Amino acid sequence: MIPAIAIQDLGYAYPDGTVALHGITLSVAPGECVGLLGPNGSGKSTLLRHLNGILPERLTGAGGAVAVHGEPITSANVAAVRRQLGLMFQDPDDQLFCATVREDVGFGPQQLGLSPGEAATRVQQALEEVGLVHLSHRPPHHLSNGEKRRACLAGVLACAPSILVLDEPTSGLDPRGRRELIALLRGIAATKLIATHDLELVVELCPRSIILDGGRIIADGATTELLADEALMLAHGLERPHILQHRHPHEAKG
Amino acid sequence: MTAIFPSSPAHGGRLFRWPASAKMAVALALIFGTALVPAGWTAWFEVVALLLVAVMVLGKIPPGPVLRRLLALSPFVAGVALAAAWHPGGTLGWKITALRSGLCLATVILLAQTTPFGEMLAVLRRARVPALLVTTIALMQRYLFVLADETERMGRARASRTFTRSRWFAWRTAATVVGQLFVRASERAEHVYDAMCARGWR
Amino acid sequence: MHIPDGFLDAKTALATGALSAAGLGFALREVRRELPPRRVPLLGLAAAFLFAAQMVNFPVAGGTSGHLVGGALVAALLGPAAAVVVVATVLIVQCFLFADGGVTALGANIFNMGLVATLSGYVVYSLATRLLPGLRGRVAALAFAGWCSTVLASIVCAGQLAWSGTVAWSVGFPAMAGVHALIGLGEGIVSALVYLAIARTRPDLLPEHDAPAARPGRIREFVVLGLLATLGLALFVAPFACPWPDGLDSVAARLGFEHKAMGALLPAPVADYQMPGLASAGVATAAAGVVGALVVFGLAVGFSRLVVQKPPSGAADHA
Numbered sequence: 001m002i003p004a005i006a007i008q009d010l011g012y013a014y015p016d017g018t019v020a021l022h023g024i025t026l027s028v029a030p031g032e033c034v035g036l037l038g039p040n041g042s043g044k045s046t047l048l049r050h051l052n053g054i055l056p057e058r059l060t061g062a063g064g065a066v067a068v069h070g071e072p073i074t075s076a077n078v079a080a081v082r083r084q085l086g087l088m089f090q091d092p093d094d095q096l097f098c099a100t101v102r103e104d105v106g107f108g109p110q111q112l113g114l115s116p117g118e119a120a121t122r123v124q125q126a127l128e129e130v131g132l133v134h135l136s137h138r139p140p141h142h143l144s145n146g147e148k149r150r151a152c153l154a155g156v157l158a159c160a161p162s163i164l165v166l167d168e169p170t171s172g173l174d175p176r177g178r179r180e181l182i183a184l185l186r187g188i189a190a191t192k193l194i195a196t197h198d199l200e201l202v203v204e205l206c207p208r209s210i211i212l213d214g215g216r217i218i219a220d221g222a223t224t225e226l227l228a229d230e231a232l233m234l235a236h237g238l239e240r241p242h243i244l245q246h247r248h249p250h251e252a253k254g
Numbered sequence: 255m256t257a258i259f260p261s262s263p264a265h266g267g268r269l270f271r272w273p274a275s276a277k278m279a280v281a282l283a284l285i286f287g288t289a290l291v292p293a294g295w296t297a298w299f300e301v302v303a304l305l306l307v308a309v310m311v312l313g314k315i316p317p318g319p320v321l322r323r324l325l326a327l328s329p330f331v332a333g334v335a336l337a338a339a340w341h342p343g344g345t346l347g348w349k350i351t352a353l354r355s356g357l358c359l360a361t362v363i364l365l366a367q368t369t370p371f372g373e374m375l376a377v378l379r380r381a382r383v384p385a386l387l388v389t390t391i392a393l394m395q396r397y398l399f400v401l402a403d404e405t406e407r408m409g410r411a412r413a414s415r416t417f418t419r420s421r422w423f424a425w426r427t428a429a430t431v432v433g434q435l436f437v438r439a440s441e442r443a444e445h446v447y448d449a450m451c452a453r454g455w456r
Numbered sequence: 457m458h459i460p461d462g463f464l465d466a467k468t469a470l471a472t473g474a475l476s477a478a479g480l481g482f483a484l485r486e487v488r489r490e491l492p493p494r495r496v497p498l499l500g501l502a503a504a505f506l507f508a509a510q511m512v513n514f515p516v517a518g519g520t521s522g523h524l525v526g527g528a529l530v531a532a533l534l535g536p537a538a539a540v541v542v543v544a545t546v547l548i549v550q551c552f553l554f555a556d557g558g559v560t561a562l563g564a565n566i567f568n569m570g571l572v573a574t575l576s577g578y579v580v581y582s583l584a585t586r587l588l589p590g591l592r593g594r595v596a597a598l599a600f601a602g603w604c605s606t607v608l609a610s611i612v613c614a615g616q617l618a619w620s621g622t623v624a625w626s627v628g629f630p631a632m633a634g635v636h637a638l639i640g641l642g643e644g645i646v647s648a649l650v651y652l653a654i655a656r657t658r659p660d661l662l663p664e665h666d667a668p669a670a671r672p673g674r675i676r677e678f679v680v681l682g683l684l685a686t687l688g689l690a691l692f693v694a695p696f697a698c699p700w701p702d703g704l705d706s707v708a709a710r711l712g713f714e715h716k717a718m719g720a721l722l723p724a725p726v727a728d729y730q731m732p733g734l735a736s737a738g739v740a741t742a743a744a745g746v747v748g749a750l751v752v753f754g755l756a757v758g759f760s761r762l763v764v765q766k767p768p769s770g771a772a773d774h775a
Contacts, residue, residue: 049448052451052452054448054451054452079454079456082451082452082453082454083454086452086453087452089445089448089449089452091445093397093400093442094442094445094446094448094449095449096396097393097396097397097446097449097450097497098372098392098396099370099371099372099375099392099395099396100370100372103372107450107453107455108453108454111453111454111455111456112454137370139371139372139396140396141396141399141400155453156453159453159454282559285461285558285559285560286559286560288461288462289461289462289464289469289558289559289560290465290466290469290560323555350462351462351463351622352462353462354461354462355460355461355462355463355558358460358461358462358558358559358560359460359461359555359558362551362552362555362559363555365552366552366553366555371553374552384481384484386484386487386488386496386499386541387480387484387541387544387545389496389499389500390499390500390503390541390542390545391500391503391545391548391549392500393497393499393500393501393503393504394500394501394503394504394507394545394546394549395549395553396500396504397500397501397504398503398504398507398508398549400504401501401504401505401507401508402507402508402511404508405508405509405511405512409512409513421515421516424514424515425514425515425645425646425649426649428512428513428514428646429646429649429650429652429653430653431512432509432512432524432646432650432653433649433650433651433652433653433654433657434653434657435505435508435509436502436505436509436533436650436654436661437654437657437658437661439498439501439502439504439505440498440501440502440658440661442501443495443497443498443500443501443502444494444497446497446501447493447494447495447496447497450497456493
């Protein structure tokens with residue numbers, strides 16, 4: 001079975017020389033939902049930016065360490081990759097760059113070259129899926145944080161990607177916003193890779209987790225196992241989530 | 255500070271639904287006419303004033319904010335004072351100038367109140383204004399509120415830690431705030447570019 | 457310096473509109489040619505930055521405060537063509553969204569602040585940095601450029617008002633140039649301080665950070681935009697710089713209400729921009745301008761010494 005995402009020995013250094021990623025190797029099967037955990041500065045965002053070809057800054061024609069649906073990302077196929085893999089960024093204000101919500105959600109379909117009618121249908125569907133139809137005429141700066149996140153999600157969903165990659169989707173959200181977003185994510189059928197500090201979210205949505213620290217993969221396995229390992233969590237700037245703290249250790253396994 | 259920002263044209267009654275191109279064309283005609291007709295055409299000014307009042311009534315636009323904007327614009331007030339002191343046409347001359355300025359100002363304010371900015375941009379695009387300029391205007395309008403908020407927050411943080419009344423210190427820290435704004439704007443520009451590319455922009 | 461509607465007549469509005477459209481069109485083409493795609497959003501964000509920066513208070517005296525205009529600063533940070541686009545964008549949005557500056561005057565405002573201020577600021581900055589090396593040199597250069605750009609823009613503005621018959625040149629020029637010679641000092645200082653703040657935290661964002669070979673040639677921009685600015689100066693300023701009393705003045709003298717122009721409030725050492733002792737009024741005005749500019753240049757260099765500490769000897773300051 002061709003993995004949705006396959007990364008083979010990926011390394012990356014910033015222009016100033018700091019090495020951000022060392023020999024990353026992982027794969028995500030189609031339909032999986034995987035959590036990506038790690039302390040600040042571990043390289044999560046940098047890794048995610050490699051998945052749709054934003055990094056490295058110069059894509060070669062030969063393709064590098066990252067393959068999406070079996071195809072290595074090259075300068076030639078990066079547009080096609082972005083059709084299939086939608087990336088939701090950490091700061092919603094970076095992603096909502098149009099004058100109104102509806103216009104922003106329509107940006108993707110428009111860039112994909114859909115006809116105006118088809119684009120409008122996609123936009124309407126995406127807005128309905130996230131529950132923002134009543135706010136579609138608002139400018140982004142008139143939305144709450146939770147509404148902005150949902151608008152970003154709609155913008156990505158309107159492109160109908162088969163893989164969804166999210167960078168800290170619940171950061172800065174109040175409990176209700178968080179609940180709504182988690183419920184939405186649960187209902188989306190795509191392959192999902194979620195980088196987050198929200199350990200409760202990971203336990204709820206992601207059967208599998210990967211821990212990243214210092215640009216290296218520390219652990220990759222079942223969420224309940226990894227997150228219940230208190231020593232492992234503390235060693236890498238994380239902690240055992242409350243939701244698992246009250247389970248008996250042998251209940252947490254398997 | 256948010257008071258200086260125009261309120262979103264969420265109301266506007268029936269006028270709101272007119273096509274933006276019509277509203278812009280009418281507004282431009284009124285402004286150019288009012289600014290350039292000979293001073294003797296007092297009938298023109300009367301008609302325009304009546305039209306503006308009609309727009310406010312039809313559009314259900316409360317007069318208070320409009321009048322406040324008219325009065326609050328200090329460059330305009332200073333300009334009128336300047337014209338008053340030195341207008342070659344004497345007192346009648348500066349009164350006409352003030353009238354022209356006021357009517358044109360009111361027209362622009364009402365246009366902004368009855369037309370969503372996104373629609374005005376669409377009109378510009380259809381009018382074949384260079385795409386780079388339209389995109390720049392669009393991004394500016396989108397992010398000026400974000401940056402203005404950041405400015406306010408930095409200003410408050412700065413004030414909370416200022417214990418001296420030295421003007422020089424105030425200038426240095428204000429300049430640091432502005433410098434930081436540029437850095438943040440540059441970083442955000444990179445992120446926006448990444449976000450645009452992520453959804454297929456070339 | 458935003459001119460409202462009603463202050464300019466039809467011919468001035470038309471002329472400034474045409475010049476601005478040409479200048480902006482050219483600047484857009486240059487930017488499209490030169491700017492790498494990943495920097496396109498930077499134009500819009502820089503415009504938003506300029507708008508927000510113009511809201512920051514710089515306390516002056518009592519309760520008043522000054523504000524940055526930023527033409528020279530943006531030109532130093534982004535290059536002249538991009539600066540033209542950025543400032544023009546700010547003026548367009550200010551005009552239609554905030555009713556700041558008239559619609560019929562948009563051409564004039566873009567010409568003054570978007571073309572004259574940015575271009576003159578850039579030219580002065582470039583030339584001055586050739587004379588004064590290092591970070592300290594750039595800070596001094598920008599301080600001086602900020603002042604020059606403000607004064608020049610105000611003079612062209614006065615010319616436009618005079619050409620429209622709204623404010624006589626003999627009154628408008630000393631008023632505008634005089635006031636802006638003072639305001640320009642603030643503009644210069646603030647521009648320089650902001651540049652310094654950026655140089656201290658993120659020098660990689662400054663154009664000087666790129667290797668000289670990687671920097672795009674600016675000759676074409678100089679020539680074309682410079683030509684446009686010069687045309688404007690010829691149109692709006694040259695007729696009035698002539699020492700013969702202009703049309704309005706002579707009318708005023710004949711009709712007997714010339715005395716209504718108010719006398720100076722303070723005795724000035726170089727009254728009416730005439731160097732005392734020089735015969736021809738035109739030459740005297742020019743000489744006064746040159747002396748004033750040299751004084752400000754000296755002030756700018758002194759200012760840069762105050763604010764930029766020389767790094768310990770041996771360390772190269774190539775920030």
